[in-house]
Amino acid sequence: MPAEEGKILAVSSVSKRFGGLLALDSVSFEVQRGEIFSVIGPNGAGKTTLFSCLVGTYPPTAGSVRFRGEELKGLRNDQVVARGLVRTHQIVKPFRDMTVSDNVRVGVLYGRLRLRGAKARERVDEVLSRTQLGHRAQAKAGILSIGELKRLEIARALATGPEVLCLDEVMGGLNPAEIQQAMALVRALRDSGLTILMIEHHVHAVAGLSDRLVVLNFGKKIAEGRPAEALRDPAVVAAYLGDETKEARA
Amino acid sequence: MTGLLRRHPALLPGVLFAAFLLLAPLFAQRGMLNDLWNMAFFVVLATAWNLLGGFAGQVSLGYSAFVGIGAYTTVLLANAGWSPWLTLPIGAALAAAFSVVVGLPTFRLRGPYFTIATIGVGEAVRVIASGLEFTGGSSGLRMPAGTFDFNANYYAMVVLALLTLALVAWLQRHAFGLGLDAIRQDIDAAEALGVPSTRAKLQAHAISSALVAIAGGLFAVNFQFISPGSVFDFRLSLTIVLMPIVGGMGTMTGPVVGALLFSYLQIKLLASPVLRDSYLFIYGGLLIVVMLFEPKGIVGLWERLIALRPRRQAPPPVGEVRRAS
Numbered sequence: 001m002p003a004e005e006g007k008i009l010a011v012s013s014v015s016k017r018f019g020g021l022l023a024l025d026s027v028s029f030e031v032q033r034g035e036i037f038s039v040i041g042p043n044g045a046g047k048t049t050l051f052s053c054l055v056g057t058y059p060p061t062a063g064s065v066r067f068r069g070e071e072l073k074g075l076r077n078d079q080v081v082a083r084g085l086v087r088t089h090q091i092v093k094p095f096r097d098m099t100v101s102d103n104v105r106v107g108v109l110y111g112r113l114r115l116r117g118a119k120a121r122e123r124v125d126e127v128l129s130r131t132q133l134g135h136r137a138q139a140k141a142g143i144l145s146i147g148e149l150k151r152l153e154i155a156r157a158l159a160t161g162p163e164v165l166c167l168d169e170v171m172g173g174l175n176p177a178e179i180q181q182a183m184a185l186v187r188a189l190r191d192s193g194l195t196i197l198m199i200e201h202h203v204h205a206v207a208g209l210s211d212r213l214v215v216l217n218f219g220k221k222i223a224e225g226r227p228a229e230a231l232r233d234p235a236v237v238a239a240y241l242g243d244e245t246k247e248a249r250a
Numbered sequence: 251m252t253g254l255l256r257r258h259p260a261l262l263p264g265v266l267f268a269a270f271l272l273l274a275p276l277f278a279q280r281g282m283l284n285d286l287w288n289m290a291f292f293v294v295l296a297t298a299w300n301l302l303g304g305f306a307g308q309v310s311l312g313y314s315a316f317v318g319i320g321a322y323t324t325v326l327l328a329n330a331g332w333s334p335w336l337t338l339p340i341g342a343a344l345a346a347a348f349s350v351v352v353g354l355p356t357f358r359l360r361g362p363y364f365t366i367a368t369i370g371v372g373e374a375v376r377v378i379a380s381g382l383e384f385t386g387g388s389s390g391l392r393m394p395a396g397t398f399d400f401n402a403n404y405y406a407m408v409v410l411a412l413l414t415l416a417l418v419a420w421l422q423r424h425a426f427g428l429g430l431d432a433i434r435q436d437i438d439a440a441e442a443l444g445v446p447s448t449r450a451k452l453q454a455h456a457i458s459s460a461l462v463a464i465a466g467g468l469f470a471v472n473f474q475f476i477s478p479g480s481v482f483d484f485r486l487s488l489t490i491v492l493m494p495i496v497g498g499m500g501t502m503t504g505p506v507v508g509a510l511l512f513s514y515l516q517i518k519l520l521a522s523p524v525l526r527d528s529y530l531f532i533y534g535g536l537l538i539v540v541m542l543f544e545p546k547g548i549v550g551l552w553e554r555l556i557a558l559r560p561r562r563q564a565p566p567p568v569g570e571v572r573r574a575s
Contacts, residue, residue: 055442081444093439095432106432109425110444116425160444 008033008195009054009085009164014063016049016219023049025219026063031164036186036196038206038227041216042239047199048090050216051166054197055087056080067164084112087166088153090199096142100133103141103152104159111160123159131155131185147178154185165189167198171205183209207231215239264415271408275401287404287472289513290411291465296493296505296512297414298461302454303491304500305427307434308357309365312372313490315352316345316459318379318481320466325391325476326384334397338467345463346456353455357448360437369484376482390477393470403472410468414461419502421457430454434500462490492533496540498549507548511536 009031016024024046031037039047053060056077065072067085075083086107095103101124108115108123115123128134131151136144141152150170157165171182183205190196200206206213207227215223215230217239223230230236255261274286295313303309323341328334356367380388421427429450432440441447470476480486493512498504515532519525525532544550 057438057442076446077441078444078446081442086444087442089439089442093436093442095435095439097435098431102428102431106428106440106445107443110429110446112444156439156443 006033007031008068009197010064010066011050011054012064012066014050014053014060014065016046016053016058017061023219024053024060027214027216027219027221028063029214029221029224031195031197032211033163033195034190034193035211036190036198036209038210038213039197039199039216040201040206040213041222044218045216045239046219047216048168049219051087051168051197051199054080054166055085057087078110081111081160081162084161084163085166086111086157086160086162086164088157088168088170090168090172092146092149092153094141094144094149094152096140098141099138100141100144100152100155101128101137104128104133104155107156107159111162113161123161127155127159130188131158132181146173147175150174150182151185154189158189162194164195164197167196167200169199169201171200171202179205203231268412271411272405275404280400283400283404285513285517287407288517289510290407291469292489292493292509292513293411293506294407294414294465295462295490296497296509297411297418297502298458298465299490300494300499300505301418301421301430301458302451304494304505305422305434306430306451306454307500308451308455309491310368310455311365311484311487311491312352312368312370312375313459313462314482314484314486315372315375316349316462317466317469317486318375318476318478319345319348320463321470321476321481322379322385322391323463324467324470325393328397328471329391329394334393334467334471338464341463341467342460345466346460349455349459350452353452357451357455369487372482372484372487376478376484379482380478386477388478390475390480393474397471398474403468407465407468407472410461410464415502415506417457417461422502426450426453431500489533492537494547496533496536496547498547501546501549504547504549511548 007030011030012028013026014024014028015022015026027046027050039050041047052058054065054072056072056075056079059073063073067083070083072080072083072085095106104124104127105120108120108127113123125134128137131154133148133151133155136148141149144152150173154167154170167186171179174182179202186196186198186209210227212225213227213230214221215233215236222235222239223233255265271286271290274283278286295317299310299313320338320341323344324334324337327337327340352371356364356371359367379385385391429440429445432443432445433447433450437447466481469481473480489512493508494505495508496511497506497508512533519528519532540547544554546553
C-alpha cells in the first residue's frame with residue numbers, strides 16, 4: 001500500500017436517467033487512494049454508464065462525484081482528464097490510422113501532464129514499454145490484435161498521467177495467458193502509486209486483484225465489500241444466477 | 251534551409267515551385283501571371299479549408315461566407331478611405347470572429363449534420379448580403395479607383411499561399427495537428443484522452459477562416475468589383491471542398507494538387523465557349539472517379555502507384571519517425 005492513505009474518489013447518490021430508463025439509481029461508494037476497486041454486475045447493470053458519469057462523457061442526472069475533494073459534476077471529459085481521472089473503453093476506440101506511438105502521444109500531449117519535446121518522447125516510450133507495446137510502436141493501430149488493442153487502451157489512458165485509472169473490461173476477449181499478463185499489469189500499475197477502478201467480468205481476476213468491490217444490478221448497488229464476502233452475498237448470487245431458475249453460469 | 255531539405259527531400263519540388271512563383275513576374279506574361287494568381291488563390295482556399303475539413307474531419311460547405319466577409323470588408327473600408335492592405339487583417343479578424351459565432355452551435359453537430367448546417371449558414375450570409383443597402387445589395391460594390399497594383403497583388407497572393415502552406419504544415423506537425431487527427435478518427439476517444447475537442451475545432455475554424463478571408467480581400471482588390479453572386483456563391487463553397495477531396499483530404503499535398511488541377515481546368519474551360527459553364531460538371535465527374543477508386547484522392551492514387559513499383563532498395567526501417575512532437 002502506498003504511503004498516502006485516504007479517500008480519493010467519493011461517489012454519492014449518482015443517478016442517470018435515459019428517457020424512461022433509470023440506468024443508475026442513487027449509487028454511492030468511496031474509493032481509497034492506492035486501492036484496486038472493482039465494479040461488477042450482470043450485463044446492463046449500469047457499470048459503463050457509471051464510468052461515463054464519473055469522467056464527464058455525459059453528466060449524471062443527480063448526485064455528486066468528488067475527486068480529491070473537488071466536485072467533478074459539470075466538468076467536460078477533457079477537464080476531468082486534466083485533473084487526473086481517466087477511463088478506458090470496453091469497446092476499444094483506437095485511432096486506427098495513427099501509429100501506436102502517436103495514439104499514446106495524444107494522451108501525453110493532452111492529458112494531465114501535457115508534456116512537450118524530449119520529455120513527451122520519453123513518456124511515450126516509457127508507457128509503451130510498461131504496456132509491452134514497444135515492439136509495435138510504429139505499427140498502425142488498425143492492425144493490432146484484440147489483446148494489443150486492450151493494452152493500447154490502457155497505454156493511452158496511462159499516458160495522460162492519471163491518479164485514478166478507470167479500466168472498463170480490459171480483460172474481455174483475452175485468452176488465459178493474456179489475462180495473467182493483464183492482471184500482472186494492473187497490479188504493477190497499482191504498485192506504482194495509481195488507484196485503479198475497474199469494471200471486470202472475469203471472476204478470477206476480480207477476486208484475485210480487488211481490494212474491495214461494489215456490485216450493481218439494474219442500476220442499483222446491491223452489495224459492497226471485500227471480494228470474498230461480497231461475491232458470496234445471496235443478493236449477488238441471485239443477481240448473477242437468477243433467483244429460482246438454474247441457468248448456466250455466465 | 252539546406253538542412254531542412256536534407257531531412258525532407260520531398261520538399262524540394264515545393265521549394266522550386268515557390269521560387270518559380272516568386273520569380274515569375276520577371277519573365278512571364280500578364281496572362282500567365284493571372285493564371286498563377288488564380289492558382290495561388292485556390293491553393294489558399296483549399297489548404298486553409300483542409301485544416302478543419304481534412305485534418306479535423308469537419309466538412310464545411312459554408313466557406314464562401316469567409317471569402318465574402320474578407321472581400322466585403324476590404325471594399326467597404328477601401329471606399330471609406332482605408333489602404334486596401336490595412337483592411338486585410340480587419341477582414342481576417344471579422345471572419346475569425348464570425349467562425350466562432352457559427353462554430354459554437356454547429357460544432358455540437360456531428361458528421362453530415364454539421365455539413366448541412368454550414369450550407370445553411372453560407373446561404374444565409376449570401377441572402378443577407380444581397381438584401382442589405384450598405385453592401386450594395388445584389389448588384390455588389392466597386393473598389394475605389396487607384397487601388398489596383400497588379401504586381402503587388404500578385405506577390406501578396408503568392409506569399410499568402412506560401413504562408414498558409416507553412417502555417418498549416420507547422421500546425422499539423424505539432425500537438426494541435428495530432429489533436430485534430432484524433433478528433434477526426436474518434437472524437438469520443440480524443441475527449442477521453444483530454445483533447446478539448448470543441449476548442450480545437452473552433453481554433454482550426456478561426457485560423458482557416460481568417461486565411462480564407464485574407465484571400466477574399468485580395469480577390470476584391472484583384473477584380474475591383476464584388477457581388478454576392480461572386481464571393482458568397484454556393485458554387486464557390488463547393489469548389490473549396492472539391493479541391494482537397496479530389497487532391498487528397500488530410501494531406502499537405504492533396505489540396506495543392508486539387509487546387510492546381512481545378513484552376514487549370516477552369517482556365518482551359520473558361521477559354522472554350524462550349525465548355526465554359528461545364529467545369530463543375532467535369533469536376534463532379536472527377537470527384538465520382540476519385541471516390542470510387544481512391545477515397546484518399548490523387549495523392550492516395552499516387553502512393554498506391556509508388557507502392558506497386560518494384561523496389562530497388564530495401565524499404566525504410568520500421569522505426570522511421572513520421573511525426574515529431
